[in-house]
Amino acid sequence: MFKSIVLPATFPVLLLGVAGHAMADEGQWQPHQLPQLKSELKRIGITMPAEKLADLSKHPMSAIVSLGGCSASFVSPDGLVVTNHHCGYGAIQRNSTPEKNYIVDGFLAKTRAEELPGGPNTLVYVTEKVENVTDRVLKDLGANLTGRQRNEAISSRVKALIAECESDKAYRCSVPAFHRGLEYYRIKQLMIRDVRLVYAPSDKIGNFGGDIDNYEWPRQTGDYSFLRAYVGPDGRPADPSPNNVPYKSKDYLVVSAEGLKNGDPILLAGYPGRTSRYKLPSEIRFARDTDFPAKAATITADLAVIAEATKGNPAWDVRYASVAKSLNNVLKKTQGLMDGFARKDVAAIKDVQDAEFRAWYAKNGSGPQLLADLDAVIAADMALSREEAAYAEASHSDLLKSARTLYRLAQERQKPDAEREAGYQERDLSFIKARLTRLEQSFVPGVDQARYAAALNRYAKIDPKLRPQGLDALLPAANSLGSLYQSTELADTNKRLAWIGKDVDAFRASKDPFIVLAVRLNEVATNLDERRKEVDGNLDRTIPQYMAAVIAYKKSQGKPVYPDANSTLRVTFGTVAPYTPRDGLVKGPFTTVEGIVEKATDKDPFLVPAALTEAVKAKRYGVFKDPVLNTVPVNFLSSADTTGGNSGSAVMNKRGELVGLNFDSTYESITKDWYFDTAITRAIHVDIRYMLWVMKEVDHADNLLKEMTIKYPKK
Template sequence: MKAWVLGGAAALSATMIATAAWADEGMWLPRQTQDIAAQVRAAGLEIDPALLSNLQAAPLNAIVSLGGCSASFVSPQGLVATNHHCVQGSLQYNSSPDQDRLTNGFLARRLQDEVRAAPGSRIFVIEELRDVTADMNRGLTARTTGIDRYNRLEENRKSLIAACERQPSRRCDVRAYYGGSTYFLQQQLEIKDVRLVYAPAMGIGNFGGETDNWMWPRHTGDFGFYRAYVAPDGSSADYSEANVPYRPRSHLRIATEGVTDGDFVMVAGFPGTTSRLVTAEEAIFQFDQLYPVQTRLLTDYANLIEQRTEGDQAAQIKYASILAGVENYEKKSQGEIAGAKAIDLAARKTEQQNAYRSWIREGGRRRQPYATAARDLDALVQEANATALADTRLGTINRAQLYAAAKLLYRYAQEQQKPDAERESGYQQRDRLPIQQRLQQIERRYDARVDRAVLEQALVEYRKVDAASRDAAFERTLEQIGLDRLYADTELDETAARLAWLDRPVADFERSTDPFIRLAVASYDWGLRRETEAKTRAGRTQAARSVYLQGMREWADANGRPLYPDANGSLRFTYGKVTGRQRDGLIWTPFTTAEGLLAKHTGEGEFDLPDRAVELIRDRDYGRYVAPSLGTLPVDYLSTVDITNGNSGSATLNARGEFVGLAFDGTLDGVISDWSYDPTINRTIHVDSRFMLWTMDKVDGADRLLEEMGVRR
């Protein structure tokens, strides 16, 4: 663990700071490899550590993003491996009561049998991660604050993105690191034609369901495959029958041997968000006040969907991916609350903060900018905390899909009145196709009866907020329309009607009699005012936090430990070892096995293995996929690698950079690592590549894919 994580590190000797646990912590930027090369080698890496900073070579240039999950190329024909729960939306989109691929799985026996993924599905191939801090800070001074600072940063950001995206089929973004003290531009090739290739039955891909989610022991084959397609000339193109499989610059080699207890492993992917560098006050508020409300709202939401879809298979299919996402975050939030108590997060963060600020005071005038930033940041955190609970309750309204769609359409129309460079991010010309596809997705994920119940539930929470903070125009308009007419008179429940609004002028919206459009128009001014308030605070916060965290980096360097930035959706790598866990009265071995999988099988609900898998396990027909150290077929394994949401689907690599599985989950008490990493409890769960290959080979007969991946010659 790095010095700044240890709490009172300023008072500790160098020997005490240098703990062995440090090597297992960190979501490292590729360029930081040089800072930790000795530690990675000592941990067991066999390839040159410099390869982990090279985006033009394997393994990193085989790592891709799906826009919410991570994935990797595993064949020269653009075959992409990721988690089952990352392809679940496409399984759901391609399912119906008569052809339930969500439950039964899907395998394209031939290339031409591969089906289009859900609208909006993308594969993003990393090409560059470039420092653009100087460009982002152009035009800023110490006196630029509030909305002016926000707008200048946004203007600079959009300019950089526009220049990057002049290259065809590139998707670029500029992300803040260390609170905005550093910025990097991430350039990716955007592959638009994504097809579903293979996913096992739900009884393997989501075995254990919500019951086993975030738990160990785990027995889930959480894997699935997409394929990237491009035009015949190799350029990125929309779906066409003439398109051909993409040929990546490199792909991951499937290891001929699996991992064993104590082996070095690493994970590369696109972790979403962590909050390890926040102040103590932010963490304490989150766990004492905000998380309990958010968790209760998620529980209510999940229960409502289950109740309103019970006995209706079509509705259950429509809401399957939504419900899975809600339940996942609900359970994670519960785990984080419990984890914060278990490690005494409040005391840990306070001790760490006190140590850092003691270092600031010891530096006298030289460190005065950090002291000023600390005071400013503390005041801004109090402001943000004061509005957070109300924002959470008010935001539940957007769960109503047609209302959210109407707001999206009207805001898009408003932004189209401006030059493209001046439009709000998310509503520029580059965003038109993703918006269109979001509107299309509703057709397979919407049921009027369920959506109305969701809105009614949200309105109860909405009205708990003080009237002065609510949207009076929205409330008046909703009262005039009434919920019956809101759903009976709308045309937005038809995909063609939704898409027809996409390029219509503002005046058409303001004349519309569609009840959801009327609601969107009524709520626009209130929403814009709140957005401006949030931007003003964001600009002030960036000014303070960027300086505050620059000081924290200096503090960490003074203790001889480089500081990795919080996760923000950009490419990172992390490493550790395969290992179990022990705590009072409980031992977790690092592997689960096929026999344990069969022992959990009940033939019902979440524990219903396919008949073929049951037969094979009973016969111990594991072929060449047996782990010699176990004497049987491994299913999942634990490691100490440091991941979070967004890492789902990340390739797990051995010391030689070969594919040995997929990261897919953590343990419930370990999810507190989003706020503070603890090596004694932090564990990541991986599906073992041997179980993946066994399922493909023995259960589903995916011979074509195995040959393509080089597993069979």
């Protein structure tokens, strides 16, 4: 098990050091960095030893898991996992029908036998080992390699490291880059494939406020659900089977119903997705002025098409519920980023920081060529990104994406496994099958046709100079798609899966219109892929040199040196804290169950279960009543540094006990992915007391309350 990390002798030690005090609450720290933050943890009141937090084999870190896009934690020795409602939404939707709509009504398995299959996309990853492999990835890469050659060399080494790690098929391994390619770590995770839905409250609780309240404060959302991890009788991961048994989690979190108050310290552990704290001013302006507006316009249009195409059909509405929810979340975040950039000129702030860095570099760096190369490769990256965005519009069809995946798999399977592109090796086959199978839960031919026709019309309005060369002549007309959807067999799951394993000649001989289209688009798509390799290889050559200089510069100022988030295990810390979004207005840090009743209407998303309203009016608060608020708290704010992927992250008190779940950020905080403003950046968490209160008073989930170890307040 992982306890510490020893760097290669050739690797710059400066990366792990943090000179002086870290900036308060900023930083998504790798666990092994925490012993260097002892003074910061002590300052805010954390009593857990930093060395314990750095050890993945020990509690509490051994209880923190990933769901492959969300975070979660074990809360019983029998593989019981708690996460957000929206993280379990796919499993909830998968098992819902218009007759048994678990989205609206909620679901509770009173016995293990009643637990429902989460589906092939619902997985639990338990991180067991992290090791620095930077030297093995980057050592002796030739200085004269082209960008593509460098990219392929790094990819080859990464694949070899993964294959070595996955000699035991129970594990899934990855080798992500840190500090934009300056460091590489190999992550070894136990991958549990049989995951079942145990309990989810009604979306009247789990999604109270819906998209209206998304990223807003005050908030009163019970965003939680429970899953259970199952393994074979031998204790090893296995495909779903009635013979499987609950996974015996080595450690699990004790749940504390004692609560928090304003100013109390918290720890937060999970798998944050992506941040861009070290982006250059030019990259920020590209995102602000070009990328984000285009993305927002596309998603807005796509959502309107889905709404119109599914209107009046409950079954179709259920099928696209998860798709629409995900798109709405991305849209709100994108709009929040644009609003945040308009409210505070982050690019101008970065201009000042960049100028100061360049002045320092002129005296301490290795010459001006690095910065000139840096600006050139970033410009090339942004230019190619616009063509890739245009191609995405031109191929915005689930059936076409499936056909493209299948054809690409056939092409890659002509090569030895080690030489295939990442994502198309034998290790990826189960994931490809899962994606192609999952489509049946979120796809209707008529809706897909409407979405694709609208996307083709949007593509036609893109400046021809920004479209991939040769693509226009290959595309179908938006008004002629009916014949494609009527003639294809790919809408049938079994026939779609039957294409796996067929050779390239079979695809080229096919008359299925979507297979034909995928083959026709292949040359353009491949050209984009090859150009992306060249650009990425040049980025991989230049950006790490820049990051080494930036880290040295920041260290000389005593500023924090943590890598951008990249979906790997991180720990953040902070305090329960209110904030002032604008002059004269103070928000937070707690909301209460009375706020739910105050917001209640007779329309979604502010519908409230009758049992909840009755319990509030009767003031049946029991041991979950906060002594200061004199009621049950619902959500609370903290100053912890979070982002997407932190959904479901365990929020722990100073002793490492579970006191909440992270699920959102305030609207003013959205730009924190690019710039962390300590004054207004706040994460939003479900208070564990509200979760336990709903389980007891509303949903009567007594079996789960008994299964968990809960520390109640002293009388």
